[in-house]
Amino acid sequence: MIREFGQYFIFLGQLFVNRERFKTYYKLVIDECVTIGIGSLFLVALVSTFMGAVTTVQTAFNMVSDFIPKYVISQVVREMIVLELAPTIIAIIFAGKVGSAMASGLGTMRITEQIDALEVMGINSISYLVLPKIVASIMMYPLLVIVAGVCGMVGGYLAGTMTGIITPDDYIYGLRSSYNPFTVTFALIKSFVFAFLVSSISSYKGYNTHGGALEVGISSTQAVTSSVIALLIADYLLAQLLLGA
Numbered sequence: 001m002i003r004e005f006g007q008y009f010i011f012l013g014q015l016f017v018n019r020e021r022f023k024t025y026y027k028l029v030i031d032e033c034v035t036i037g038i039g040s041l042f043l044v045a046l047v048s049t050f051m052g053a054v055t056t057v058q059t060a061f062n063m064v065s066d067f068i069p070k071y072v073i074s075q076v077v078r079e080m081i082v083l084e085l086a087p088t089i090i091a092i093i094f095a096g097k098v099g100s101a102m103a104s105g106l107g108t109m110r111i112t113e114q115i116d117a118l119e120v121m122g123i124n125s126i127s128y129l130v131l132p133k134i135v136a137s138i139m140m141y142p143l144l145v146i147v148a149g150v151c152g153m154v155g156g157y158l159a160g161t162m163t164g165i166i167t168p169d170d171y172i173y174g175l176r177s178s179y180n181p182f183t184v185t186f187a188l189i190k191s192f193v194f195a196f197l198v199s200s201i202s203s204y205k206g207y208n209t210h211g212g213a214l215e216v217g218i219s220s221t222q223a224v225t226s227s228v229i230a231l232l233i234a235d236y237l238l239a240q241l242l243l244g245a
Contacts (some may be wrong), residue, residue: 074174
């Protein structure tokens with residue numbers, strides 16, 4: 001385990017050694033942004049919309065007291081979506097979709113000796129292949145979290161108002177009630193950290209694939225598993241550091 005950590009940090013250190021020209025990275029980062037951001041947009045919007053809808057229905061179901069005003073439903077939905085569901089649950093989906101694709105792509109390049117060919121040409125393959133993925137993830141994932149937050153609240157609004165659980169005015173009032181702007185800041189901080197963890201861990205697992213096609217699948221699975229564990233640990237540590245008393 002300690003050796004694995006050491007190799008991971010050495011891997012990260014190689015990102016900034018013998019770099020290519022900025023123009024080269026610019027094109028690679030744009031291509032990765034399209035793949036990571038646009039390619040994940042529909043899935044993120046769909047999942048977050050239903051998360052907001054389900055959260056609204058379940059919150060209303062658990063409000064058994066008539067003394068609690070209805071607008072509290074949307075207030076709870078807002079806090080759950082912004083603080084946890086949008087950044088963390090979407091990060092797990094991000095790891096499953098984008099992280100596994102990164103690992104399998106780099107793993108395939110490794111077993112087909114494409115990475116070796118880059119090294120023979122004097123190119124730092126880690127910097128050339130991995131750095132654009134990490135930069136693009138850090139750029140695009142916070143935007144996906146914002147989309148997820150908006151879609152989640154819209155999904156809650158539709159589920160609440162169409163089923164008669166809450167009136168539109170009460171829902172909007174609850175979203176605005178006792179609003180703390182730091183919750184959005186906290187969600188964005190988490191999104192930057194999560195994007196780095198998923199992209200770097202998945203790239204590390206894929207880059208260090210050895211063997212054949214079977215090992216590519218194993219590396220992809222390990223990338224998702226390791227990323228999810230790292231996400232959950234980072235989620236707790238960030239909550240303790242930034243929200244703990």
